[in-house]
Amino acid sequence: MSETAVVARRLSVGYGSHAVLSGVEAFLKPGGSTALVGSNGSGKSTLLKTLAGLLPVVAGGLEILGRPVGESSQRVAYLSQFHQSGFILPLRAIDVVRMGRFDQRSRFARRARADDVIVNESMELLKVSDLADRPLRDLSGGQQQRVYLAQVLARRSALLLLDEPTAGLDAPGRAAYIDALNFERSRGAAVVTATHDVGEASMCDRVLLLAGRVIADGPPNVVMTPENLLETFGIVLTKVGDQLVVTEHHHDHDH
Amino acid sequence: MGNFVDPFLHNGFMQRALLAGILVSLTCAIVGTYVVLRGMAFIGDALAHGVLPGVAGAMILGMPAMLGAAVGAAVMVGGVGFITARSKLSNDTAIGLLFIGLLALGVVLVSSSNKLTGDLESILFGQFLGVANSDLLAQALALLVVLVVTVFAARPFLLLCFDGDLTRAMGYKAQWYHRLMLLLIAGTVVVSFQTVGSLLVFGMLLAPAGVGALLAKRIGTMMLWASVVGIASTYFGLLASYHFSWAAGASVVLTAVAIFFVVLTGVSLQKSVQGVRT
Numbered sequence: 001m002s003e004t005a006v007v008a009r010r011l012s013v014g015y016g017s018h019a020v021l022s023g024v025e026a027f028l029k030p031g032g033s034t035a036l037v038g039s040n041g042s043g044k045s046t047l048l049k050t051l052a053g054l055l056p057v058v059a060g061g062l063e064i065l066g067r068p069v070g071e072s073s074q075r076v077a078y079l080s081q082f083h084q085s086g087f088i089l090p091l092r093a094i095d096v097v098r099m100g101r102f103d104q105r106s107r108f109a110r111r112a113r114a115d116d117v118i119v120n121e122s123m124e125l126l127k128v129s130d131l132a133d134r135p136l137r138d139l140s141g142g143q144q145q146r147v148y149l150a151q152v153l154a155r156r157s158a159l160l161l162l163d164e165p166t167a168g169l170d171a172p173g174r175a176a177y178i179d180a181l182n183f184e185r186s187r188g189a190a191v192v193t194a195t196h197d198v199g200e201a202s203m204c205d206r207v208l209l210l211a212g213r214v215i216a217d218g219p220p221n222v223v224m225t226p227e228n229l230l231e232t233f234g235i236v237l238t239k240v241g242d243q244l245v246v247t248e249h250h251h252d253h254d255h
Numbered sequence: 256m257g258n259f260v261d262p263f264l265h266n267g268f269m270q271r272a273l274l275a276g277i278l279v280s281l282t283c284a285i286v287g288t289y290v291v292l293r294g295m296a297f298i299g300d301a302l303a304h305g306v307l308p309g310v311a312g313a314m315i316l317g318m319p320a321m322l323g324a325a326v327g328a329a330v331m332v333g334g335v336g337f338i339t340a341r342s343k344l345s346n347d348t349a350i351g352l353l354f355i356g357l358l359a360l361g362v363v364l365v366s367s368s369n370k371l372t373g374d375l376e377s378i379l380f381g382q383f384l385g386v387a388n389s390d391l392l393a394q395a396l397a398l399l400v401v402l403v404v405t406v407f408a409a410r411p412f413l414l415l416c417f418d419g420d421l422t423r424a425m426g427y428k429a430q431w432y433h434r435l436m437l438l439l440i441a442g443t444v445v446v447s448f449q450t451v452g453s454l455l456v457f458g459m460l461l462a463p464a465g466v467g468a469l470l471a472k473r474i475g476t477m478m479l480w481a482s483v484v485g486i487a488s489t490y491f492g493l494l495a496s497y498h499f500s501w502a503a504g505a506s507v508v509l510t511a512v513a514i515f516f517v518v519l520t521g522v523s524l525q526k527s528v529q530g531v532r533t
Contacts, residue, residue, distance in 0.1 A: 052424045073426030080420045089292060089416055090471040099417065102410045103425045135472045 003066035005030055005159045005190030006051060011060035013043065013050040019058045020046045023214050028206075030158065033181075033191040035201035035220075038210035039233050044194040045081060045163055047210070051192060052078040052161050065158055074103055077157040079148055081164045081194075093139065093147045094132040097123055100154035122153035125180045127172070141168040146176065153180055160184060162193045166200055178203070196233075198224060262497040268384050272493055275386040275450045276507060278394040279459055280485025282401050286443045287464035288478050289436055292416040296461060297347065298335070298437065301354035302444045303457040305331035307361030310378050310448070315368050320378075321393065324448055328441035331357060332434075381452030383493070383503035390449050397446040401439055408432055413474060451504045458508035459485060462515045469515075469522050484514050 008026035012019040021043025028034050036044040049055045050062070053070030065072040077100070100122070101115045123129045126146045131139060136147065145168045152160060166174055181191060193204070201207050202220040209215040209223060209232045216223040263269045290299045306324040313323025331353055338349035365371045405412065411432040414422040422429040440460070447456040463484035467477035492507030 049420070052420075054420055054423055073424060076424065078421065078424035080418060080424075083418055088468055090468060090473055090477045091417070092472055095473065096417070099410075099414060099421075102414065103427070107407070107410070 003030075004028065004063070005032065005065060006034075006192065007061070007063040009061040011047075011050075011062055012058040013046045013055065014058045015046075015055065017058065021210060021212060021214075022059075024060070024208070025214075025217070026208070028159075028190045028192065030188045030190055031185050032206070033185060033193070033204040034206045034208060035204040036192065036194040036208050036210055037196065037198065037201045037232065039196055041212075042210040042232070043212055044210050048078075048161050048163050048192065048194045051159075052076060054078075072159075075158040077152040077155040077160045079152045079160075079162045079165055081167070083144075083148065089136060091136045092133055093128060093136055093143075093150075094119065094123070096136055096147050097150045097154050100151040104155070118156060119150075119154050122150040122180075123147075125153060125176065125183060126150040127176045142170050142173050145169055146173055149177060149180065153184065158189055160189055160191045162191065164195060165193055166195070166197060198229065258498065259494065262494060268386070269493065269497065271386045271388070271391060272383050272450075272503065273489065275391055275394055276383070276489030276493065277486050278391070278398050279447045279450055279456070280463065280489055281482050282394070282398045282443050282447065283456070283459040284463055284467070284478050284481035284485050285401050285405055286439050287460035288467060288474065288481055289412060289416065290440060290460050291464040291468050292474075292477075293436070295436070295440065298350050299440050299444070299460050300457050301335075301350045301357075302328050302331050302441050303448075303453050304354055304361075305357040306444060306448055306453050307378060308357050308364055309361075310453070311361050311364040311368075311371060311374075314371055314374060315364065320449065321445060324445040324453075325441075327357065327361075328445050332437050332441055377452070378448065379452050379454040380502060381448065381450050381455060381504040383450055383496075383507065386450055393446055394450065397442060400442065404435065404439060408435060412436065416474075451507065455504045455508045458511060459488075462508070462511035463488065465515045466518050469518050484511060488514060 004027060006026050006028040008024050011024040011026070012022040013024070014020040024047060026034065036047055038044045046055065050057060051064065051069065053064070053073060057069065062069045064070075065075055097119050098111070098115070101111070101119065105112065105115070120129065123132060126149050128143065128146045128150055131143060131147065136144060139147065149165060152162065166177060169177060185191060191204075193200070195201055202224060204220060206218065207220045207223045208217050209228050211232050215231050216228045263273055290296060306327040309323035309325070309327025309330070310320045311323070312326075313320050334353045335346065335349045338344060338352070339346055362375070365375045411422060411427040411429070414425065414427060415429060415432055415436070419429050422432070443460065444453065444456050447459070451459055463481040464477065466484045467480035470480050471477035488511035489507050492510040493503060495501055495510070496503040496506040
């Protein structure tokens with residue numbers, strides 16, 4: 001199975017007929033990764049939702065895993081940025097991860113041993129195996145996020161669409177996330193992440209800088225220049241050693 | 256012990272009331288769990304009141320009350336969809352408008368007919384002690400339907416409680432399952448209003464499932480707790496009604512709500528004790 005994960009041509013995304021972001025060109029191969037980088041309201045979450053089939057395409061062409069968008073849902077994993085009612089639901093962490101397998105077998109088929117193996121592996125990768133029997137609502141925000149990521153992993157999908165995957169994660173959580181992502185990519189899954197974390201984006205093959213339009217598009221070391229980041233975030237970031245630091249605020253309003 | 260068992264042994268109406276209450280409790284435990292988890296209390300409340308003009312209208316026309324209730328519920332559900340699709344008004348506003356509009360229509364209908372004076376109370380608060388065998392049959396059928404639908408839609412229902420976007424991203428028709436859930440709530444209200452009344456059925460949907468939410472770690476256990484609380488409320492409520500001549504439906508619902516607050520207090524105390532220890 002070597003079909004292209006995402007092909008977008010002159011894609012506009014938004015709500016109803018109102019485009020939030022236009023002119024997106026994308027071509028993502030199996031095992032590849034793309035970061036959508038921008039501030040709040042830049043259109044990155046809207047683009048991700050459109051790729052997941054949650055919003056209709058406003059204009060342009062979009063194919064997911066070789067088929068029209070929305071027709072490959074079984075092979076796509078989507079991590080949303082917000083989770084409703086995570087606090088009242090009586091669910092254990094393992095129940096949440098198991099949900100990732102729901103559409104992988106027929107409605108009345110009981111959970112198979114293969115599903116259990118995948119669920120356990122996914123929880124181990126995110127280092128949440130010891131939380132399996134704990135109620136979701138008793139976990140910290142970072143632990144919950146890891147459980148949600150384990151659910152995404154448990155889908156064993158061909159395309160991962162992750163909205164702010166590292167939100168709330170501490171350093172060990174981040175390390176586990178990076179391991180998990182490498183695992184997914186090594187088995188051929190393509191990954192699209194929406195983030196405003198420049199460090200996270202620089203680990204991807206390709207970066208799209210977004211601010212209502214595509215500001216730059218290409219490999220991270222080419223695209224993430226101080227000028228482009230200024231245009232994306234309205235601040236100046238300079239590379240000091242391994243770290244990007246804010247060196248100057250953008251006060252120039254005459255654009 | 257006699258006081259606890261005898262009323263049910265020697266009175267057919269008490270036996271039927273107990274059986275009806277158990278059936279209502281089981282139906283409401285399952286449906287109420289989703290009402291609580293999805294925050295659909297307001298639409299549940301609105302449905303419970305919205306059936307009033309339907310029932311009143313059916314009685315005036317000499318038709319079965321349950322048919323009228325079903326029409327009322329259908330108008331409510333359809334109306335909410337209509338308003339939200341055609342305006343930018345929130346669900347809350349749409350539900351509130353229809354809820355109060357239908358309630359007002361119901362009161363107007365009841366007040367306009369000489370035949371119905373006195374019936375308003377029995378519609379709102381039910382006739383627990385006057386349950387007929389046909390009511391029991393309808394209630395049992397409703398429970399069966401609810402069970403079948405819940406087994407059929409278990410996964411999408413759980414996903415809907417968890418995250419609507421995820422449900423759709425996984426290829427389930429979220430809107431469709433949402434409507435199915437509404438239909439379950441409407442059906443429960445329509446069938447149960449004759450026993451506990453249209454006002455009080457709402458209490459049976461919320462209070463036992465609320466206790467379940469406080470105690471359970473899993474959805475299945477939540478439904479189990481809700482069933483236990485519902486059945487216990489029915490039993491003790493009917494007993495109190497028998498001995499003290501309290502209104503039966505209200506006694507049952509009052510017991511359920513009281514259990515909720517007792518459990519809530521217990522759980523809060525336990526948490527604060529744990530908080531002090533750690």
